[in-house]
Amino acid sequence: MTDNTDNAVSAPAVSNTVKRLEEEGEIGADYLEELLDIADLGGDIDIDVDHGRASIAIVASEEGDERELADLVGRDGEVLEAVQELTRLAVQARTGNRSRLMLDINGYRAARREELTKIAAEAVARVHASGETVSLAPMNPFERKVCHDVVAAAGLVSESEGAEPHRHVVIMLPEEDEEPGIDDAGSADSANSAEVGEQGQD
Incomplete structure (x- = not known):
């Protein structure tokens, strides 16, 4: 007889992890949406869970957005790294947990x-x-x-x-x-x- 105890325990754990990461993505997306509004930049925000972490991508929503979003990437992705860190801190402030969220802008990463x-x-x-x-x-x-x-x-x-x-x-x-x-x-x-x-x- 097969013991499925481990599977029974792990399924809810996986579900809870995905739910937590999805929540991180939502919080991060809210922060980034506000940032885009303040900077008067266009772009769509896509949320996903990838390789065990929340993943957010900001992509151009219309012609001309690529050039504007390039400013949020910066030279060698330096601005992107800074924005990602700010987004992680925003998530941590809401959840109390350190975030491993990954941000991509304009497909740079x-x-x-x-x-x-x-x-x-x-x-x-x-x-x-x-x-x-x-x-x-x-x-x-x-x-x-x-x-x-x-x-x-x-x-x-x-x-x-x-x-x-x-x-x-x-x-x-x-x-x-x-x-x-x-x-x-x-x-x-x-x-x-x-x-x-x-x-x-x-």
């Missing part, structure tokens, strides 16, 4: 993720070919997390080195006696990515 995936994959190929350690350019926590994930999936080891704003990902072959994947530094990136100013992930 999605495009950057695709670009970083290619960069990390190329670096992985170089490590495989040469056996030498490869260091990537300095990146913010969100970007480092993307690279760590690509490296781990390829069976190599990565770690973050240096101090902000020069913190960067280093990729290497795994030691024979260790499991492929992210080392302690990489894991820190992963855990915090949730949090960020993405300040996230590192």
